[in-house]
Amino acid sequence: MSPILILAAVHAELAPMLARLDSPEPMNIAGRTAFTATMGNKKLIALVGGPGAVNTAQALTAAIEHLSPSLIVQTGCAGGFAEAGVSVGDVAVATEEIDIHMGLEADTEEKSVRLAPLPFALMERNGKEYRHRFLLDRDLAGDAMAAIRNRGLSGFHLHKGSFVSGSTITATQARAKSLFTLYCPVMESMEGAAAAHIALHYGIPFLEIRGASNLVGARNRDAWNLPLAFENSCACLMAVLQETM
Numbered sequence: 515m516s517p518i519l520i521l522a523a524v525h526a527e528l529a530p531m532l533a534r535l536d537s538p539e540p541m542n543i544a545g546r547t548a549f550t551a552t553m554g555n556k557k558l559i560a561l562v563g564g565p566g567a568v569n570t571a572q573a574l575t576a577a578i579e580h581l582s583p584s585l586i587v588q589t590g591c592a593g594g595f596a597e598a599g600v601s602v603g604d605v606a607v608a609t610e611e612i613d614i615h616m617g618l619e620a621d622t623e624e625k626s627v628r629l630a631p632l633p634f635a636l637m638e639r640n641g642k643e644y645r646h647r648f649l650l651d652r653d654l655a656g657d658a659m660a661a662i663r664n665r666g667l668s669g670f671h672l673h674k675g676s677f678v679s680g681s682t683i684t685a686t687q688a689r690a691k692s693l694f695t696l697y698c699p700v701m702e703s704m705e706g707a708a709a710a711h712i713a714l715h716y717g718i719p720f721l722e723i724r725g726a727s728n729l730v731g732a733r734n735r736d737a738w739n740l741p742l743a744f745e746n747s748c749a750c751l752m753a754v755l756q757e758t759m
């Protein structure tokens with residue numbers, strides 16, 4: 515039976531899900547901590563991939579090569595964009611992943627978040643070229659939204675839309691505003707585009723569900739709520755696993 519692979523950057527992002535599973539067993543995948551469990555007739559592998567794109571790419575590649583998962587679900591916390599109506603604790607499902615650090619710089623000295631697309635493709639699949647934007651499976655995202663809504667979870671709002679990923683955490687209102695003007699994203703993370711890229715490379719369906727631990731913009735550590743983001747994203751993840759797969 516091909517497992518469903520659940521991927522997060524740090525253990526705390528998976529902890530509320532592991533607490534809801536029957537006897538998850540620890541295992542090691544290429545130097546990374548992982549857990550295996552069953553849910554009904556499904557086999558789940560929950561993998562702690564590490565923060566950032568390189569950790570994500572290494573962990574996910576190793577897990578795919580060892581386990582041939584039928585589905586990859588990435589979860590964890592993220593910054594939410596207030597302009598998209600996101601509040602701390604809200605959950606969002608990604609319809610697209612955009613790598614905001616992948617591209618061609620403008621030929622001026624002016625600092626800008628706007629990059630032109632690369633003059634070459636990062637990969638080609640089924641006649642389509644991929645540079646910095648990875649459109650995700652709309653049906654999978656739609657089914658996940660429906661499963662979460664059916665569960666009647668309360669205390670937060672559910673969103674769907676584009677996610678941006680990069681190797682930095684946005685820490686000014688000006689950059690948050692520019693990113694929103696350019697891409698209309700709902701969430702910012704540091705791993706999503708890398709995971710979407712690897713999943714696409716192997717042709718494995720990919721779903722991303724994250725909880726907002728903070729708002730993207732001026733850094734106010736006191737306003738972050740990581741436990742709430744972990745709890746709400748895992749509640750939604752469990753709804754999706756139990757109701758759809």
Ligand SMILES: O=C(O)c1cccc(C(=O)CC[C@H]2O[C@@H](n3cnc4c(=O)[nH]cnc43)[C@H](O)[C@@H]2O)c1
Nearest residue numbers: 523565566591592593683684702703704705727730
């Ligand atoms: O600033 C701190 O003290 C601090 C403490 C714990 C964690 C952090 C992080 O920045 C975690 C980065 C981690 O979480 C995702 N994440 C969460 N919010 C954002 C964001 O606004 N922009 C980008 N990434 C975010 C990210 O995917 C990392 O895995 C800070």
